[in-house]
Amino acid sequence: MNLESILFSQGFGTRRQCRGLILDARVAVAGQPCADPLATFDTAGLVFSVDGSPWPFHTHAYLALNKPAGYECSRDPQHHLSVFHLLPPQFAARNVQCVGRLDQDTTGLLLLSDDGQFVHAFTSPKRKVPKVYVATTRHPLDETQLQALREGVLLHGEREPSAAVAAHARGEHELELSVLEGKYHQVKRMVAAAGNRVEALHRERIGGFALPEDLAPGAWKWLDAAALDALRNPG
Ligand code: URA
Numbered sequence: 001m002n003l004e005s006i007l008f009s010q011g012f013g014t015r016r017q018c019r020g021l022i023l024d025a026r027v028a029v030a031g032q033p034c035a036d037p038l039a040t041f042d043t044a045g046l047v048f049s050v051d052g053s054p055w056p057f058h059t060h061a062y063l064a065l066n067k068p069a070g071y072e073c074s075r076d077p078q079h080h081l082s083v084f085h086l087l088p089p090q091f092a093a094r095n096v097q098c099v100g101r102l103d104q105d106t107t108g109l110l111l112l113s114d115d116g117q118f119v120h121a122f123t124s125p126k127r128k129v130p131k132v133y134v135a136t137t138r139h140p141l142d143e144t145q146l147q148a149l150r151e152g153v154l155l156h157g158e159r160e161p162s163a164a165v166a167a168h169a170r171g172e173h174e175l176e177l178s179v180l181e182g183k184y185h186q187v188k189r190m191v192a193a194a195g196n197r198v199e200a201l202h203r204e205r206i207g208g209f210a211l212p213e214d215l216a217p218g219a220w221k222w223l224d225a226a227a228l229d230a231l232r233n234p235g
Contacts, residue, residue, distance in 0.1 A: 001041065002041075003022055003034060003038070003041065007048075009094070010057060018037070019037045027050055060115040061096050063112045064209075064223055065112060066215040070105070071104065072104050083110065083112075086218050099113055099118070100123050100182045101182075109211040122206070125182075130165055130179070133203050133204065135191055137173045138197040139173075139195075154193065162181065162183070162190055164179050207232060208232075208233050209223075209227055
């Protein structure tokens with residue numbers, strides 16, 4: 001692929017802007033400056049840099065973000081900053097989207113991708129991917145609430161009850177809940193329907209992929225093939 005197309009595909013601006021970056025000698029490939037927009041490179045494992053900042057070529061972007069509270073998943077947020085403020089602008093430019101949404105005040109594992117099939121597969125109600133949340137509850141947890149969550153609670157406006165695939169108390173006010181669907185405010189509504197209230201919510205895991213321990217709140221990382229496998233195979 002030629003260098004202009006490489007930069008364009010990775011979200012470095014319009015074709016004209018990408019060509020400009022190259023002609024202005026701001027781009028290097030594998031450590032060597034390259035000012036020819038038509039120079040071609042094998043993209044497998046390619047790392048180029050713009051103004052000295054390295055960028056690994058990825059045909060598609062698959063990312064994990066440790067979402068802090070106070071960020072909206074929308075690109076066009078109403079009341080808070082967007083999670084896209086936590087990411088390099090190249091990702092918004094290449095149309096990376098959130099894979100399902102977390103509420104503004106929910107923290108933890110958020111996936112993002114520009115692979116439409118991947119986004120669809122993980123957000124489709126047909127594809128039942130378990131998602132593990134930890135909720136801090138206002139009132140002490142008890143067995144009646146946990147059983148209601150496991151057996152299913154009827155949410156306002158729904159015909160069928162929503163059940164957790166697993167629900168147990170990690171502490172008096174700490175609930176671990178695993179759900180398959182991703183309905184609007186699902187966990188908060190389920191906990192409310194079971195007679196308690198969520199004070200704080202954190203997503204720890206999607207499928208077999210847990211939020212990496214070394215990923216600080218607000219930090220993101222590329223997902224490698226092993227992480228993508230873990231996501232698809234909860235194990
Ligand atoms: N359920 C909720 O209620 N909120 C989230 O952010 C995610 C799941």
